[in-house]
Amino acid sequence: MADFTSGFWNWYIIVPTVAGIIACFLLLRWLSTAIKPEEQGKELGHVWDEDLVELNNPLPRWWLNLFYLTLFFGIGYLVLYPGLGTFPGMLGWTSVGRYQQEVDIADAKYGPLFSKYAAMDIVAVADDAVARHMGERLFVNYCATCHGSDARGARGFPNLRDNDWLYGGDPTVIEQTILDGRSGVMPAWEQALGGEAGVADVTEYVYSLGGRKVDQAAADRGQEQYQTLCVACHGAEGTGNQALGAPNLTDNVWLYGGSRKRVMESIAAGRNGVMPPHREFLGEDKVHLLAAYVYSLSTGQESETE
Numbered sequence: 001m002a003d004f005t006s007g008f009w010n011w012y013i014i015v016p017t018v019a020g021i022i023a024c025f026l027l028l029r030w031l032s033t034a035i036k037p038e039e040q041g042k043e044l045g046h047v048w049d050e051d052l053v054e055l056n057n058p059l060p061r062w063w064l065n066l067f068y069l070t071l072f073f074g075i076g077y078l079v080l081y082p083g084l085g086t087f088p089g090m091l092g093w094t095s096v097g098r099y100q101q102e103v104d105i106a107d108a109k110y111g112p113l114f115s116k117y118a119a120m121d122i123v124a125v126a127d128d129a130v131a132r133h134m135g136e137r138l139f140v141n142y143c144a145t146c147h148g149s150d151a152r153g154a155r156g157f158p159n160l161r162d163n164d165w166l167y168g169g170d171p172t173v174i175e176q177t178i179l180d181g182r183s184g185v186m187p188a189w190e191q192a193l194g195g196e197a198g199v200a201d202v203t204e205y206v207y208s209l210g211g212r213k214v215d216q217a218a219a220d221r222g223q224e225q226y227q228t229l230c231v232a233c234h235g236a237e238g239t240g241n242q243a244l245g246a247p248n249l250t251d252n253v254w255l256y257g258g259s260r261k262r263v264m265e266s267i268a269a270g271r272n273g274v275m276p277p278h279r280e281f282l283g284e285d286k287v288h289l290l291a292a293y294v295y296s297l298s299t300g301q302e303s304e305t306e
């Protein structure tokens, strides 16, 4: 509970709290004894609505007792629970412990279900409507921020429904991707290509690989550069390399946009898309369900649940 930067703040809380409780107690004591018996019931000389008279009487006992009760409740609370500076309370309650307790309960409840699916093959899990539904819930919670709640992705974040894979759509590859993450490394080529004109030429050649009509002279100049600088990762035909996450450049599916401006940007400045690892964060059982869900998206099984 050493949340304070100095001992001062500890006492800054304890002293006014305890002083406040004592002050309230003294005030109540004073209220119940302040009026001498011989003064009780005498008129104070205040009259309202012609005949409503104020008498000098102490607070009713039950009313006072309610105040005492709240005081004792407050003291009991501060003894049992954290509240007085850094004093942790006799019950040892913490919000972290409470959270852990709830997590433990959830694990005990859902753990067997998760382990049942964890023992099954991903393709078999993807066949199970309940498992797909659980996977979808996990996806919306943990993956939708980047891939979208419909898993269609956004610029820089791949669409997971389209059967076009950077790293491969094999169930075990998908699981590997989610467990350990991925990092796509596309170097910057502007300098090697001799500036913007060189980038434009290669872009022209990349477009020609996808069967587009292009400026042939520029594409020819670009081809030469492509064959030296790009084949290693994107392949001679431009179909990419899933071991490196180098995208297929011929299929008109673009991770970073397919306009001339975007493609030139990708080539000139490079790209570095990062898929974070989830092994530690979610654990293997949940990732297994997620892999099955993502796999089911690409096979169209998911529509059965809707």
Ligand code: HEC
Pocket (backbone or CB within 6 Å): 139, 142, 143, 144, 145, 146, 147, 156, 157, 158, 160, 164, 165, 166, 167, 168, 174, 177, 178, 182, 183, 184, 185, 245, 272, 273, 274, 275, 276, 278, 290, 291, 294
């Ligand atoms: C912080 C953003 C982020 C989060 C969160 C995230 N991803 Fe990703 N994911 C990415 C990026 C970026 C890539 C592409 C990496 C690259 O460009 O090389 C990717 C790639 C993937 C791929 C590979 C796609 C392919 O074409 O091979 C899969 C599968 C995937 N993510 C699934 C998931 C799942 C399931 C979750 C939830 C557990 C998740 N991602 C959470 C950003 C994210």
Ligand code: HEC
Pocket (backbone or CB within 6 Å): 183, 184, 185, 186, 187, 189, 202, 203, 206, 225, 226, 229, 230, 231, 232, 233, 234, 244, 245, 246, 247, 249, 253, 254, 255, 256, 257, 263, 266, 267, 271, 272, 273, 274
């Ligand atoms: C070291 C391997 C490597 C080399 C060499 C390489 N690339 Fe890439 N390239 C990649 C990777 C990996 C990505 C995906 C980056 C990501 O996921 O963030 C990529 C992405 C791209 C993209 C964006 C594709 C999209 O879908 O938006 C284009 C365009 C591209 N590369 C063109 C080229 C060209 C042209 C060259 C040669 C001048 C080249 N690359 C050389 C690895 C490489």
